[in-house]
Amino acid sequence: MIYIHIPFCRSFCTYCDFYSEAVPGCAGSRKAEFEQGLFLKYQNALCAEILSRRSEITSEINTLYIGGGTPSVLPPSFFEAVLEALNHAGVRTDFDEFTVEVNPEDVVEKGEEYIRALARMGVNRISMGVQSFDDGILKWMNRRHNAQTARRAYEIIESAGMDNISIDLIFGLGQLSPDRWEDTVHQALAISSVGKMPSHVSAYQLSVEPGSMLAEFVRRGTFREASQEECRLQYDILCRVLKEAGYHHYEISNFSLPGKEAVHNSAYWEHVPYSGFGPGAHSFLLSEDSDNQPVIMRKWNKSDLKAYLDYFCRTGERGDCADSSISVNTLDSVNPVVGSETLTKDQYDLETLMLSLRTSKGVDEGFLRAHSDSRALEKMISCGCLVPAMNGRIRIPEESFFISDGIIAEIA
Ligand code: SF4
Known part of the structure; x- marks a missing residue:
C-alpha cells in the first residue's frame, strides 16, 4: 500500500x-x-x-x-x-x-x-x-x-x-x-x-x-x-x-x-502496513529486529516542502531518480525530514481495536474482550451500543456510529 x-x-x-x-x-x-x-x-x-x-x-x-x-x-x-x-x-x-x-x-x-x-x-x-x-x-x-x-x-x-x-x-x-x-x-x-x-x-x-x-x-x-x-x-x-x-x-x-x-x-x-511519500506523509511499518521480535513503527515526513526538496534534491538538481543511491539506513540516521515513533504491542492492539470499531465489520469478539475493560464492555453491549456482527465479530451499529468516539473511549 x-x-x-x-x-x-x-x-x-x-x-x-x-x-x-x-x-x-x-x-x-x-x-x-x-x-x-x-x-x-x-x-x-x-x-x-x-x-x-x-x-x-x-x-x-x-x-x-x-x-x-x-x-x-x-x-x-x-x-x-x-x-x-x-x-x-x-x-x-x-x-x-x-x-x-x-x-x-x-x-x-x-x-x-x-x-x-x-x-x-x-x-x-x-x-x-x-x-x-x-x-x-x-x-x-x-x-x-x-x-x-x-x-x-x-x-x-x-x-x-x-x-x-x-x-x-x-x-x-x-x-x-x-x-x-x-x-x-x-x-x-x-x-x-x-x-x-x-x-x-x-x-x-x-x-x-x-x-x-x-x-x-x-x-x-x-x-x-x-x-x-x-x-x-x-x-x-x-x-x-x-x-x-x-x-x-x-x-x-x-x-x-x-x-x-x-x-x-x-x-x-485493518491496520495494514503502508508507506507514505512526500512532505507530511505518514507510514506504518511492521518489521522484525535482529532477535526476530516484532518492530511496529510509525514514521512521517515533516510538513515542510523546502526541507524536503533541500534534502532529496541533494542527489542532483536534475534529480535523475533512477540514479539515486541513498540507502534507507543512511536516510534513517541522518534524514532531517523524518520523525518516527515505535509502538508497543499494547498500543498497536489498542489502535487495531479503535480502527476496527469504525467499520461495519467491527472487531473479533475474542480480541475485543482481551483488550477492553470488561465492565464497560458489558455495559455497552447491554445498552445496544455494541452488537453482534458477522463471523464472531462485534460492531457499533449504524445508529450509534455518530457517538462511536464515546463508545470506544468507554471500553478501551
Ligand atoms: S486547501 Fe487544498 S487540500 Fe485542503 S481542502 Fe482545499 S483543495 Fe483540498
Missing part, C-alpha cells in the same frame, strides 16, 4: 488543515515557468525518496493512492515519473486500486484527455472533492468551484470512461439547515449526467482544526459551530438518504455501492 502526498493547492479552503503550499496559478509566463520548475523539482525529490526507501515498501495490498493537497494541479508526466520510480523500486505497478484525488475546476480546465491520460497509466478510481452543491456554502468554504463546475467535472470523468468515482461532502456547518443538507445529499446522488450514482461517497463532519482559517473565524466570532444535535440530525439524514439509495455504510464516514468499498482506505482501518 502506497500513499503519495501532493503538497500543492491553488488556494486554501476555509476548513482545511492538510499540509500544502499555495501555487496560485499562472497568469504570466514567468509564473508558469516557476510552477513547472517547482513541480519538476518535487517530482525528482519524490522519485529519490521512493528509491531510497524501496526496501520498506510492502505489497501485502497492492494499492496506490495519490492525495493531497491537489494532485490534479499536476501534469500527467508527473504521475508517469512516479510510476517509473516505483517500478525501479521493484513495486508492481498493475495496482488493484489506483486512486487519484482531483478538484472539479482542474478537471474542467484540463478536460477529458487529462482523465484519459490518467486512465492509460492505470488509474481506476477518481476521488473528487465536491463538498457541497450549495454555491453560497462553496464560496464560504473558499472552494474554487461551484455546483455546476462539479457536475461538469463529473460528466468529463464519466465520458473519459472512468466508472469508479468517489465524491467527498462536508456536513456539520452551523449555516446548513436540515433541508439544505438533504438537498445536497440528493444532488450528490444525481450528479451524473447519464443517471449513474457515484460508486462511493465520503462525508466528513466539519471540525475546527487549529491553524485553519476556520479556527480564526471562530476566534473572531464570525463563525458559529453547529451543535452536536444539529450535526447528529445532519448525519442521520445522510445515513437515511444513502441507505434508501442502496449504499453500504461500511465505515463511519464512508458509503459505497455494493462491491465498491475503497480497497486502500479499508486497509488502513
